[in-house]
Amino acid sequence: MNVSIPSILLGLGGKCLLNWTLVFLQRKHICKTFLGVFGVSLAIVDTTLTVCVTTVHTHTDGYVLLLGSKLTRYHVCLLVQIVGQVYSALQWPVVVLAGLDHFCTVTLRLQPTTAMARWFVWVLVTAFLWHLTALYVFLLSDFTPVMEDVPHHQIQQCLVFHTSQILQVAMLLLLTLGCVALHAGCSARLFKNSPMNDQITDRSRAHTRRSVVHQAVHVFLNTWATFLVFLAVLFLPPMGVPAYLGLNAAWLCFLNSLLIAVVLCVVCPASQLAQGLAAVPPDSFCEWRFKFSLAAEDKT
Template sequence: MAVMFWESWSFLHFQYGHIFQPSEPSRALLLIMLGKVLLNLFLLRIRRRNLRESFMVHFCISLALVDLVLLVTMFFIFYFQDFMIMGIRFTKYHICLLAQIMAVTYGVLHYPISLMTGLDYYLTITKASKSPNVCRRLLYIVTVILTWISVLCYVLTLPSNTVGLDNQLYNSGYQCPFYISSQSYWLSLGMLLIICLAFVLCWSEVVAMVQPLKLVLYKSETVLFFPHMPECSPRDCAKHFLTRLLVCFVGNWAPFVFLQMLIVLLDVQIPAYIEMNVPWLYFTNSFLIAVAYWVRRRQIELTEEVWDADPFVNWKFCFVPFHSQNADEKQKPTSEIVIC
């Protein structure tokens, strides 16, 4: 089946009459994949450790591994240029073909990964224990492997004429067209609409929270603090809770939020094999964590352990009160504060 798929894709390119010069697109693809792999590894290196197990963290690791294997395979084909394996002849042309197959695979993963991640956090976000759970870790690993296998099998069984490549890419003169996924676009649009709606609903709270913003020195680190309001009505507490989620999320991912706005407004067409990356997944992960916190807010206890779920956003610094004993006396507040 895989051989038939590869042959059909090969026929697809020549059917449209494009002259394929493998050296230029092959080198460009290798450089792009090298940059993506380095970015993935950098994000995995700087993320916070000692967090609770989650499906998204395991999938990000698997994505980095798949990208690394893809890069090594493409470089192997590029280096040997023309060779035979199991009766299949590989040339530089197949570097583009391999990237196309993975582009379609990546392009159909956004919805399933977001759905499974949201369900995972909805069921586990209120659990405060960070102790390693072998069964849960094994479940995540098996789920990630089955997800990759099922999506790849689905893609390989698709007819070449129904994969969904944009014909405009063929007509524009590109020698190596790629699948453009609409899933990431609609996910970005949905998240931006929710963020804007939250800003509209909590604008007065956001302004009131940002106005007393100050810098303090806490445990040899410069941090921001906002006044803590322990007593409030149920309606005000819910609005205040949403405001802290919004400020904490946007405060950490502001450049990425702005980038997503540009992509949506300008309708930028990004190949799916580039768009599915670790930074995008961690951005989506933080958003889904915030949604899970909001949905399960009545069951969440304000303890430090329950907030340790995000590799990049320190949610507990926006919600767990403490007394800044190490702060500068000129900046040290007289009331209880939270860091954000």
């Protein structure tokens, strides 16, 4: 789809404003997780891209000299296409690394407030991930830039690629969350033929697991139900989402909450949650508080 350069600038400017606003709102713990560190790096990359595109587009001569190279509107379209491909390629690695980070936090009870070493590691991982993804787009992917065969000063629109990775990631994680919830809801039926003592214990554990899953899903949906409807409406049109807008801070915040819900439902640290010992990854949108029956906890 062809998009005018002013529209691209407007979208990038709005995205930068959204990125830095969310970074500021989460400033107390933004750098305590991989997603937080990556969100800051994304805001920096988006700001740099916006400044470059704006400078070239608004320059009176129609080009800008940078380190002896002549940058024109050809390079504006090329840069937008390349960055869009990089953002699309980053979706799944970001999900995997963020999921591992949350899994380690919950299972190993890592406290993010005292994990300066983890912050340093995530900074290095984030820098390496950007570098590796750029190399993949340039050297290994089948990405081919598409440019108009007209003089650079006549270019008013850029061909923009779209991304489907957001829908794939959201559908997979939501399906996983739904399967875990369904399994927890039906788990009590598996213990009907057990001995009486084991049956009581198993039912108590199943009840506790259902409680964790139910509360986690409720907390997530209570916060992000409107955003899920927005995602559904967003992907109804055939054109989809431009790739250069697909990876943004709002999506990372949603992804953070969704991954926390999935990890809590899969790991189900009921006893630690009941005693307040479990370390839940920081989340500025969902309040991950759980309530349990003391009788059920005693039986487990």
